[in-house]
Amino acid sequence: MGKDNFLKSLLSDKVNMTPNGFATDQLSAEEFAERSELFFDSILDISSSSISGVAGYGWFEEEGKTEFATCRAFLTETFSDKREGYWFNWREMFETTVLDRDFFEKYYKEMEDRIHYCEGQRYLVYNNAFFDNMITDGASMLGFPDWSKSGIFDFLVDIANMDLHKPYWKIPELFTEYCKTRNILIPDFKERFLCMAYYKGIDTLRWHASIDDECSCDSIVKSISELKDRIYAL
Template sequence: MSKDHRIKSMLPEKVNMTPDGFAADQLSPEAFTACCELFFDSILEIGTADISGVEGYGEFNEECETAYATCRAFLVETFSEDREGYWYNWKEMFETTELSREFFEHYFKEMEDRISYCEGRRFLVNNNTFFMNMITDGQTRVGFPDWSRAGISDFLLDLAIMDLHKPYMKVPELFAAYCKKKNIVIPDFKERFLCMAYYKGIDVLRWHASIDDTESCYYIKRSISELKDRINAI
């Protein structure tokens, strides 16, 4: 069974892998606020997927297997220097790119300090929920055509990814209001969201630094730096 077919077999029928519509990247903040519940409903629905046959954490390989036994191993070892391939000896970038050692190490520690809140939170995640990768009609449906980076993690990762490039969409603030309205309780929401956001934030920052995308690095660093105050204000 192919990776996509295996993922489809896990997903509830309500989750659309072949959607019609337009890229959610085209939504204005006002339009997103009006239809944000569609996105939150869909991400929570992904989180109900049956993963009973899958162990561990991390992105799936082609056999839909993960590489890490614990959430801590997944998050921390993502930034190991001795991984074969693109990120081998990646910390040399501290001397050659926009990536600041001080900034990275600060937010790596912020992430690491919160991993215990996410340990044991195992859900199927799309792990690529940037607005440009989601399709919607803006009124009744949201779909997720790209599952190339899917895996197992805390489901709040998918919400943190939504927020990273578009903090002005106010994803965590709107999600908190949504949960209050629906009487949904997310244990340790703030710490878990920050853990997932810092993980994905410094990982994406590392990528943009590696391709000398200085403008994106600036905005990602600002997004990461401002997040804790936003979350604490909820």
């Protein structure tokens, strides 16, 4: 069974993998706020998928397998510089790009200190919830066409991805209100969200540094730096 068929076997009929419409990046902040419940409903629909037959943590390999036994192994190994492929010896970037060693190490530690909150939080995640990857009809439909980064870990990564892309849209703030109105209790929400947000933040930061995108790096650094105060104020 290939990955697409494997994912289809997990997802409920509520999740649209072949949507028609336009990228949600075209929405304004006000238009998103008006439709935010649709986004949060859809993320929770994904996370409610049954994964009883899937073990471990991490991104899906081609046949729907994950590589890591624990969340800690998954998150820390993500930043190993000995993994073969694009990120082999990536720490050389501290000397050759705008990636700042002290900043990276600070927020890697912030992530690492919170991993225990996410241990045991196993959900199907889209892990690609940037607004140019989600498709809407502008009304009642939201779809997710690109599952190349999907896997098993804390579903709050999908909310964190949205916030990383559009921090000025106040997405965790809106999500907190959404949960309150529906009596949805997410244990250790703030620490779990920060763990996932720091993981995605520093991972995305090193990507943009690797392609010399200094403007995006500056924006990500600002977002990461301000995040804890925002979340602890909720």
